Amino acid sequence: MKLQGLLKNVSYEVLQGTDNINISNIQYDSRKVTEGSLFVCIVGFNVDGHHYASSAVVNGAKALLVEENIEGINEHITIVKVSNTRKVIAALADRYYNHPSDKFRLIGVTGTNGKTSTTFLTKSILEAYGKKTGIIGTIENRIGDEILKAHRTTPESLDLQELFYNMVERNVNDVVMEVSSHSLDLHRVDACRFDVGVYTNLTLDHLDFHKTMENYRDAKLKLFNMCDTGVINLDDNYASYMIDNSSCKKYLTYGIDNDEADLNAVQLKMDLGGASFKVTYQGTTYAIKLATPGKFSVYNALAAMGGCLALAIPMETIKEGLEKNKGIRGRFQSFASKKGYNVIVDYAHAPDGLLNVLKSMKEFVKGRIITVFGCGGDRDRSKRPVMGEIAGRHSDYCVITSDNPRTEDPLSIVQEVEAGVKGTNCAYETVVDRLKGIHTALAMAKEGDLILIAGKGHEDYQVLRDEIIHFDDAEVVLGYFETERI
Ligand SMILES: CC(=O)N[C@H]1[C@@H](OP(=O)(O)OP(=O)(O)OC[C@H]2O[C@@H](n3ccc(=O)[nH]c3=O)[C@H](O)[C@@H]2O)O[C@H](CO)[C@@H](O)[C@@H]1O[C@H](C)C(=O)N[C@@H](C)C(=O)N[C@H](CCC(=O)O)C(=O)O
Numbered sequence: 001m002k003l004q005g006l007l008k009n010v011s012y013e014v015l016q017g018t019d020n021i022n023i024s025n026i027q028y029d030s031r032k033v034t035e036g037s038l039f040v041c042i043v044g045f046n047v048d049g050h051h052y053a054s055s056a057v058v059n060g061a062k063a064l065l066v067e068e069n070i071e072g073i074n075e076h077i078t079i080v081k082v083s084n085t086r087k088v089i090a091a092l093a094d095r096y097y098n099h100p101s102d103k104f105r106l107i108g109v110t111g112t113n114g115k116t117s118t119t120f121l122t123k124s125i126l127e128a129y130g131k132k133t134g135i136i137g138t139i140e141n142r143i144g145d146e147i148l149k150a151h152r153t154t155p156e157s158l159d160l161q162e163l164f165y166n167m168v169e170r171n172v173n174d175v176v177m178e179v180s181s182h183s184l185d186l187h188r189v190d191a192c193r194f195d196v197g198v199y200t201n202l203t204l205d206h207l208d209f210h211k212t213m214e215n216y217r218d219a220k221l222k223l224f225n226m227c228d229t230g231v232i233n234l235d236d237n238y239a240s241y242m243i244d245n246s247s248c249k250k251y252l253t254y255g256i257d258n259d260e261a262d263l264n265a266v267q268l269k270m271d272l273g274g275a276s277f278k279v280t281y282q283g284t285t286y287a288i289k290l291a292t293p294g295k296f297s298v299y300n301a302l303a304a305m306g307g308c309l310a311l312a313i314p315m316e317t318i319k320e321g322l323e324k325n326k327g328i329r330g331r332f333q334s335f336a337s338k339k340g341y342n343v344i345v346d347y348a349h350a351p352d353g354l355l356n357v358l359k360s361m362k363e364f365v366k367g368r369i370i371t372v373f374g375c376g377g378d379r380d381r382s383k384r385p386v387m388g389e390i391a392g393r394h395s396d397y398c399v400i401t402s403d404n405p406r407t408e409d410p411l412s413i414v415q416e417v418e419a420g421v422k423g424t425n426c427a428y429e430t431v432v433d434r435l436k437g438i439h440t441a442l443a444m445a446k447e448g449d450l451i452l453i454a455g456k457g458h459e460d461y462q463v464l465r466d467e468i469i470h471f472d473d474a475e476v477v478l479g480y481f482e483t484e485r486i
């Protein structure tokens with residue numbers, strides 16, 4: 001493809017060589033560069049991609065896209081300068097893959113919690129409607145039934161457009177994707193054409209990256225300046241901010257507490273096996289059953305419902321799709337011990353998520369709530385004591401353990417969480433090793449108790465300082481159950 005053509009509508013300066021050349025592909029990682037590549041230099045959080053320009057040339061790059069002047073590159077290599085390479089790579093990738101997001105309907109879901117759950121519920125509905133569906137998010141990416149590994153919740157723009165392209169090639173009709181605040185801030189979704197944007201909620205998380213709640217909010221807002229219809233949770237504190245500052249042609253609102261919402265859920269009932277509620281739309285009332293309990297699950301169902309209504313899917317099909325969903329891996333996933341207690345494996349890794357799960361458990365627990373959890377390393381530290389306090393206030397016993405410590409000292413993270421639990425009346429202990437932590441909680445469980453193992457949900461690994469090991473909360477629980485005698 002001609003570099004000139006690729007750069008159409010982009011404002012740029014040729015620093016060296018000519019833009020009248022063919023490039024074979026686009027890369028942002030020098031290690032993936034092949035003969036004839038355009039290498040895009042990105043100023044990163046760890047390293048500066050401009051420093052890898054020479055090694056990209058050694059690997060075969062024919063052209064470089066930069067945002068800073070670089071010296072010492074062979075004069076036969078074309079160097080093109082733009083003001084923001086992250087923005088431009090998104091536009092180039094969209095053009096390189098021939099504008100794939102024009103060729104299917106695209107729903108983007110953003111919010112602190114509930115994105116993965118909402119996308120899976122949406123997928124169930126789209127499939128009940130007979131559509132071949134693509135899904136992009138934390139657990140995995142899917143093209144119809146084909147499962148692809150996801151490295152990130154929202155991929156880099158180049159990888160995202162390539163995935164879209166493969167979805168088009170395989171005749172996908174509709175795509176539902178999680179749109180993380182990081183991706184909105186780092187221009188990963190810049191070139192996407194969203195038919196629908198869904199907003200779940202905004203609560204404390206990711207301040208390591210965004211620094212303030214205002215920045216975090218404004219990152220989420222970006223989605224609602226990129227989509228035709230906005231589906232907004234009217235019960236959320238930031239709902240009116242999102243509506244007032246966005247440019248959607250239409251809005252559909254949902255809520256439980258706010259009965260002015262277009263979709264208002266009432267008569268919520270829950271037990272360990274799931275939730276049920278009623279919702280009225282255009283004069284008809286529908287009774288809906290969900291496989292996952294919790295008020296938060298009803299929000300996610302309403303969010304999925306709103307997104308699908310915006311695509312003109314009938315309510316009868318929406319109900320069918322929601323009811324076909326048998327639960328989502330690591331999202332309030334329950335396991336029954338033959339000793340008469342139950343274990344819930346859940347991905348709550350932020351204060352609001354943890355609070356919601358514990359409140360839901362309180363609605364039907366017969367015995368005690370025992371919570372095993374920790375916080376991830378190299379992530380927002382401010383949430384650690386807050387989550388500690390929430391766990392302490394809403395549990396009868398806590399085992400504070402490790403999540404993914406990454407490069408941090410596991411004991412220090414545990415102590416920061418402990419500071420929050422200490423301020424409550426809850427009895428607790430700290431067990432840094434997660435396997436031992438889970439075993440500790442299971443060993444003390446009695447009939448009627450509910451054990452919550454929070455933070456890692458579907459993850460089948462644990463990121464330690466020097467290695468990534470296999471670790472799966474659900475597997476640990478099932479393994480322990482096999483050793484139990486009645
Ligand atoms: C904060 C953030 O998102 N960082 C991402 C970002 O890193 P970075 O910009 O700092 O990149 P870098 O590692 O400094 O490298 C800069 C450039 O040099 C290039 N390079 C580097 C080394 C080399 O030998 N050659 C080379 O060309 C890199 O390819 C890159 O283009 O670009 C990297 C390359 O694509 C990503 O791996 C990295 O994600 C990190 C791993 C990450 O953990 N991101 C998380 C926070 C994230 O994005 N999370 C959200 C989910 C949040 C949620 O669900 O709530 C997500 O969407 O997944």
Ligand SMILES: Nc1ncnc2c1ncn2[C@@H]1O[C@H](COP(=O)(O)OP(=O)(O)OP(=O)(O)O)[C@@H](O)[C@H]1O
Binds near residue numbers: 114299356
């Ligand atoms: N609508 C919601 N409101 C608050 N908490 C929720 C909601 N939905 C799910 N949760 C809680 O948050 C956890 C994560 O849910 P989910 O994976 O759907 O969110 P996510 O936004 O995709 O998270 P991530 O940012 O890690 O991708 C769940 O396991 C549950 O504890």
Ligand SMILES: N[C@H](CCC[C@H](N)C(=O)O)C(=O)O
Binds near residue numbers: 153377379403
């Ligand atoms: N999307 C979240 C997931 C956190 C999951 C938790 N297990 C952790 O590792 O901190 C993040 O990257 O902050």
Ligand SMILES: [Mg+2]
Binds near residue numbers: 138
């Ligand atoms: Mg997710």
